[in-house]
Amino acid sequence: xxxxxxxxxxxxxxxxxxxxxxxxxxxxxxxxxxxxxxxxxxxxxxxxxxxxxxxxxxxxxxxxxxxxxxxxxxxxxxxxxxxxxxxxxxxxxxxxxxxxxxxxxxxxxxxxxxxxxxxxxxxxxxxxxxxxxxxxxxxxxxxxxxxxxxxxxxxxxxxxxxxxxxxxxxxxxxxxxxxxxxxxxxxxxxxxxxxxxxxxxxxxxxxxxxxxxxxxxxxxxxxxxxxxxxxxxxxxxxxxxxxxxxxxxxxxxxxxxxxxxxxxxxxxxxxxxxxxxxxxxxxxxxxxxxxxxxxxxxxxxxxxxxxxxxxxxxxxxxxxxxxxxxxxxxxxxxxxxxxxxxxxxxxxxxxxxxxxxxxxxxxxxxxxxxxxxxxxxxxxxxxxxxxxxxxxxxxxxxxxxxxxxxxxxxxxxxxxxxxxxxxxxxxxxxxxxxxxxxxxxxxxxxxxxxxxxxxxxxxxxxxxxxxxxxxxxxxxxxxxxxxxxxxxxxxxxxxxxxxxxxxxxxxxxxxxxxxxxxxxxxxxxxxxxxxxxxxxxxxxxxxxxxxxxxxxxxxxxxxxxxxxxxxxxxxxxxxxxxxxxxxxxxxxxxxxxxxxxxxxxxxxxxxxxxxxxx
Amino acid sequence: xxxxxxxxxxxxxxxxxxxxxxxxxxxxxxxxxxxxxxxxxxxxxxxxxxxxxxxxxxxxxxxxxxxxxxxxxxxxxxxxxxxxxxxxxxxxxxxxxxxxxxxxxxxxxxxxxxxxxxxxxxxxxxxxxxxxxxxxxxxxxxxxxxxxxxxxxxxxxxxxxxxxxxxxxxxxxxxxxxxxxxxxxxxxx
Numbered sequence: 001x002x003x004x005x006x007x008x009x010x011x012x013x014x015x016x017x018x019x020x021x022x023x024x025x026x027x028x029x030x031x032x033x034x035x036x037x038x039x040x041x042x043x044x045x046x047x048x049x050x051x052x053x054x055x056x057x058x059x060x061x062x063x064x065x066x067x068x069x070x071x072x073x074x075x076x077x078x079x080x081x082x083x084x085x086x087x088x089x090x091x092x093x094x095x096x097x098x099x100x101x102x103x104x105x106x107x108x109x110x111x112x113x114x115x116x117x118x119x120x121x122x123x124x125x126x127x128x129x130x131x132x133x134x135x136x137x138x139x140x141x142x143x144x145x146x147x148x149x150x151x152x153x154x155x156x157x158x159x160x161x162x163x164x165x166x167x168x169x170x171x172x173x174x175x176x177x178x179x180x181x182x183x184x185x186x187x188x189x190x191x192x193x194x195x196x197x198x199x200x201x202x203x204x205x206x207x208x209x210x211x212x213x214x215x216x217x218x219x220x221x222x223x224x225x226x227x228x229x230x231x232x233x234x235x236x237x238x239x240x241x242x243x244x245x246x247x248x249x250x251x252x253x254x255x256x257x258x259x260x261x262x263x264x265x266x267x268x269x270x271x272x273x274x275x276x277x278x279x280x281x282x283x284x285x286x287x288x289x290x291x292x293x294x295x296x297x298x299x300x301x302x303x304x305x306x307x308x309x310x311x312x313x314x315x316x317x318x319x320x321x322x323x324x325x326x327x328x329x330x331x332x333x334x335x336x337x338x339x340x341x342x343x344x345x346x347x348x349x350x351x352x353x354x355x356x357x358x359x360x361x362x363x364x365x366x367x368x369x370x371x372x373x374x375x376x377x378x379x380x381x382x383x384x385x386x387x388x389x390x391x392x393x394x395x396x397x398x399x400x401x402x403x404x405x406x407x408x409x410x411x412x413x414x415x416x417x418x419x420x421x422x423x424x425x426x427x428x429x430x431x432x433x434x435x436x437x438x439x440x441x442x443x444x445x446x447x448x449x450x451x452x453x454x455x456x457x458x459x460x461x462x463x464x465x466x467x468x469x470x471x472x473x474x475x476x477x478x479x480x481x482x483x484x485x486x487x488x489x490x491x492x493x494x495x496x497x498x499x500x501x502x503x504x505x506x507x508x509x510x511x512x513x514x515x516x517x518x519x520x521x522x523x524x525x526x527x528x529x530x531x532x533x534x535x536x537x538x539x540x541x542x543x544x545x546x547x548x549x550x551x552x553x554x555x556x557x558x559x560x561x562x563x564x565x566x567x568x569x570x571x572x573x574x575x576x577x578x579x580x581x582x583x584x585x586x587x588x589x590x591x592x593x594x595x596x597x598x599x600x601x602x603x604x605x606x607x608x609x610x611x612x613x614x
Numbered sequence: 615x616x617x618x619x620x621x622x623x624x625x626x627x628x629x630x631x632x633x634x635x636x637x638x639x640x641x642x643x644x645x646x647x648x649x650x651x652x653x654x655x656x657x658x659x660x661x662x663x664x665x666x667x668x669x670x671x672x673x674x675x676x677x678x679x680x681x682x683x684x685x686x687x688x689x690x691x692x693x694x695x696x697x698x699x700x701x702x703x704x705x706x707x708x709x710x711x712x713x714x715x716x717x718x719x720x721x722x723x724x725x726x727x728x729x730x731x732x733x734x735x736x737x738x739x740x741x742x743x744x745x746x747x748x749x750x751x752x753x754x755x756x757x758x759x760x761x762x763x764x765x766x767x768x769x770x771x772x773x774x775x776x777x778x779x780x781x782x783x784x785x786x787x788x789x790x791x792x793x794x795x796x797x798x799x800x801x802x803x
Contacts, residue, residue, distance in 0.1 A: 003641070005637050005638065005647060031653065111652075135674075136648075136675075164674075164675065167650065167651050167653050168648065168649065168650050169637065169647070169649040170649075170675070171637070171641050245674065248674030248675075249674060249676075251673035251674070252678065328676065328678075329674065329676055329677060329678040330679055333678065352733075353694055353697070353733060354694065354729035354730050354732075354733050355723045355726060355729075356691050356694060356695055356723065356730070357691055357714065357715050357717065357718045357722065357723055358717050358722050358723060359624065359715045360660065360717060361625070361658035362715070363658070364658060393658065396658065399716075399717075400721060401720050561719050561720075562720065565719075565720055566716070567715070567716050570714060571719055
């Protein structure tokens with residue numbers, strides 16, 4: 001054993017490696033991404049790891065590995081679980097041979113997500129056992145216990161953490177590489193009565209799942225991480241039930257001399273019913289402190305009804321805890337203070353603070369997406385248009401002054417939404433923007449749907465040759481894998497032509513006039529057509545030169561600032577200066593300035609089809 | 615007793631490395647460390663913060679408002695934004711250089727620099743201002759602001775760590791070619 005300062009996600013990865021995981025597959029998504037990246041960085045040679053093209057593929061790869069006796073793990077964020085839910089719901093009926101853990105990162109707040117869905121509820125729905133750690137140190141231990149349980153029961157299990165555990169850091173004790181378990185997979189053993197799902201098999205296995213979960217509820221009541229902390233002082237007839245990071249928030253707020261009894265639930269499903277009855281014994285009231293869904297609150301209410309216990313259960317459903325959003329040390333403190341009938345300690349008054357600037361996330365200085373949006377905006381000025389966006393950095397194209405994202409729903413949705421709009425409003429010029437990684441994840445099916453069903457739209461692929469938003473993961477277009485191999489690149493233009501699109505043009509978005517002209521020409525074509533805007537992510541490419549403003553020529557019109565909204569352009573003393581620490585020399589502002597006052601930048605060369613270099 | 619520190623700034627300024635340097639230095643002294651970071655969408659120019667808690671009695675990586683011993687701010691408006699976390703009499707070390715967001719030029723609230731600086735001076739008795747423009751000019755680089763600020767925090771006596779502790783952490787975490795610049799940054803005053 002040795003000590004390391006680890007992020008929760010790193011601890012989860014090291015715990016999985018210590019448990020002898022053989023195969024790990026996932027799709028990037030905040031706050032889950034670092035689990036798989038850490039596996040790739042710290043794995044031994046015999047561990048296989050991949051970024052799959054989406055979560056459904058990851059789930060199926062992991063299932064095949066677990067069928068073959070390999071310990072397998074899937075990593076994704078909560079909305080990624082939706083993509084993987086089709087295979088997972090059926091997989092529970094089939095089961096696995098070796099341990100398989102589905103690691104899902106939930107995002108209360110939400111801080112970087114579309115939804116506040118709760119994987120604990122998904123566990124109830126899918127009937128999969130679920131682990132819910134409260135700290136980095138515990139996440140490291142519990143992921144190993146999750147593999148043990150999964151393998152013993154022959155079922156995939158959820159390991160669900162939230163942002164504050166995933167992205168919290170702690171100094172913790174971890175096993176040395178030499179102490180890791182080694183699991184030698186037996187290989188796939190043919191047995192069509194076991195591995196082929198049919199209604200007849202499903203009804204038999206469903207009964208087994210229900211019986212198993214009833215047994216497991218009792219077994220998990222003895223699991224040491226489902227525990228009760230005795231009350232102290234005057235609060236002995238009160239209880240607090242909590243889970244995950246909220247257990248830490250509760251602890252921060254407990255008065256050592258005088259506090260309610262506490263139930264910490266580590267396995268929200270199957271719910272440890274016997275432990276809950278033991279906790280409720282002799283209590284008058286319980287406050288459930290939860291984030292996302294009132295899972296424990298509903299379970300305790302049910303247990304009280306089932307056993308005829310006269311205990312009032314309070315929480316989200318009774319308005320004692322906020323029904324949505326992220327909890328905090330002080331929001332939990334206020335809820336507990338109200339529950340035990342104490343005054344909440346007054347938070348310092350905000351007072352007369354000056355109005356602060358707001359900082360919504362923005363496209364980076366020099367980001368090629370800005371140029372792509374601006375080119376389409378100029379080309380389509382005055383026309384009736386809809387710009388369907390998608391998930392990635394380029395969702396930020398919605399902000400002023402670009403204002404070029406009219407819709408955003410979920411991965412790959414923009415291409416299909418544009419079709420729906422077209423079928424209702426055929427006179428609207430429809431655009432769908434999609435990033436390269438999102439195109440591979442779930443944009444191809446939508447494109448085929450559009451082509452087959454005779455939609456009229458322009459697909460704009462924003463190809464920056466990486467998965468930028470989540471921290472630059474490789475994808476099929478990059479020609480690199482997580483195993484460190486250099487492989488054949490999947491060519492987006494060839495994919496589109498293979499579908500049947502006859503108009504597919506690739507252009508450098510930073511070649512502004514040419515980009516505008518290309519958009520005008522391509523959008524005028526009938527049917528489904530595509531533009532691939534190709535230019536590398538500026539976080540990865542090294543700037544070749546920086547732009548400067550000639551103060552003699554700058555008249556202070558601020559056209560560059562107001563049209564582009566680039567953080568590198570800063571108004572100062574009635575003119576504009578360029579923040580050299582941010583400028584990448586992309587030259588877009590040089591091309592936009594009507595007075596030729598900006599110069600000195602240098603575009604990063606982009607290889608276009610036909611060997612042309614823009 | 616735990617020492618509670620808030621680091622704050624604008625995405626991309628280097629707050630995460632600074633919190634890791636504090637953590638490494640504390641661990642080398644056998645002090646338990648818990649931190650929480652902003653990672654994700656906000657890294658693209660948004661407001662970012664780290665909570666750093668040193669000592670055994672911190673149950674959780676996040677602290678309550680009114681409990682920070684030190685707010686280490688990479689940007690003055692962000693210092694004001696995190697001020698509710700400062701405990702009465704706590705210390706604020708802040709860079710004086712504003713980072714003006716695009717929103718301030720495209721219809722959002724303007725950046726009231728004078729108002730922000732006056733507010734900090736009025737509300738914080740233990741305030742250390744770091745002229746980061748001058749630091750960048752004298753050091754020949756704007757990229758070591760995080761270490762300049764750490765140096766100021768050490769000298770303010772608020773980290774419970776010495777310059778030598780931070781120096782050892784720098785050597786552990788950074789490649790050797792960056793040592794000389796960062797050593798000068800740590801000592802810069």
